[in-house]
Amino acid sequence: MYNGQCPGQPLAGGLRWFQNPPPGYGGGPNLAALAEEAVTKMRLLGADIGIAPKRGGTGTVGVPVWVWNGPSPQTTGPTSASATALGVTVTATASVQNVVWNFGNGTTVICPFPGTPYSASFGLNPPSTANGQCGMPGYSRVGEYTVTATTTWAVHWVGGGQQGDLTTTRTSQAPVRIGEVQVVGQ
Template identity: 50%
Template sequence: MAAATGGLVLTAVSPAAADGKVVCPPDGGGDCQVVVTVPGQPGGGHPGGDGTKPGARECVDTLQNVKVPCYLPDLGWWSPNCYYKAMVPQPPAGDPAWEGHKPGDGAVYDAYCPDEGRPVQWRATPPPGAGGGVDPAELAAEAVKRLPIDGPDIGVAPSPGTTGVVGMPVWLWNRTSPRTWGPALASASAGGVTVVATANVWKIQWDMGDGHTVTCGAGTPYKASYGAKESPTCGYRYTTTSAGGEGEVFWVTATATWDVHWAGGGQRGDLSTTRSSQVQLRIGEVQVLGQ
């Protein structure tokens, strides 16, 4: 796939091609081509199986919806939807490229844009994400901090304040809401760039307080009509009592792993973050009385 509406063509090729190669006509006329790799769709699952994802930063040509290198030595930094590179040396004072400004007041950039050709631009500040400008990945980290998310709103049967029995089913679930399950949204802005982060829970890991863990989704809320049935989605059976533990209870910790997708400033990426909640469970043994 290729598109050209001026002086630059972004050509998508197989991963075996030389990523980022720039080819221009020797006479300086016509179109230049930037050869970029278009990765395949990522496989399912999560690297390492532990729910974490790299804080990946991707640069995207939003006109063609393909990934492009964030930096190319010949063209500079990608900032939607152009590559920008400060001219070296900068034009002399009085050059029209300064647009009436003085040298040192901002900088003049060569801009390589698929939809605009090869303009020269004066800018007061570096383009977003371009070698010292606003980095959308940093804004993404700030947006994650602002997400209105909490640890699971824990539901458990037997309920706290009562005493469960060794060997009997324990039901575990999350009372879902945007704050405890998603989707939850937050944004961060700087330098004219806005990044929006969207978070959803991927999994919940339950530390049962006895050295064992259970990994589930949202779980199934317990109803009295279920009696002593096992949970079909998220349950556990204790093999020991909570006697002797802190407060004579098991401290159960539910940790939600939130998958966060962010986009803005011509870039996108994925992060993960966690939130936890705790509840106490008292587990005893059935007492058999003699006749």
């Protein structure tokens, strides 16, 4: 039932039944749109790429390459935000589901965790996903490559008596230069 009034005629109008709400009434806010607004407020980013060989340096052909995602609420999560419309609030929480690392040479590695920063104690051992490490055994050719990290965020939202899930992706890149070790003999 809706109480209708006609502008300029204070006694005109009255209660009226509509099977569906008239345009502009009822239905409440679009909860999925509120969830998207909450995701925007989180300011999610792609991976904060850590890489060995270090940025600005030169790696060596055949030497393992290590990558990791520097942890923060905007790069690994979890992080939350809310959006409100017409008295209904939707709260969304996002966490990284995985990072797909493309090394620019046809090698792709999927890591469901941030990865472990390289330490000199690892030596020339390749990264092992079993140990929470991400990377690859090494480049086979001299060159300059672009490492691309595509982060998939899993988002769960709750509000207005409903809940749902969505995913969103963010991408970041880092250059890596690979050279060769020259042996000088007599």
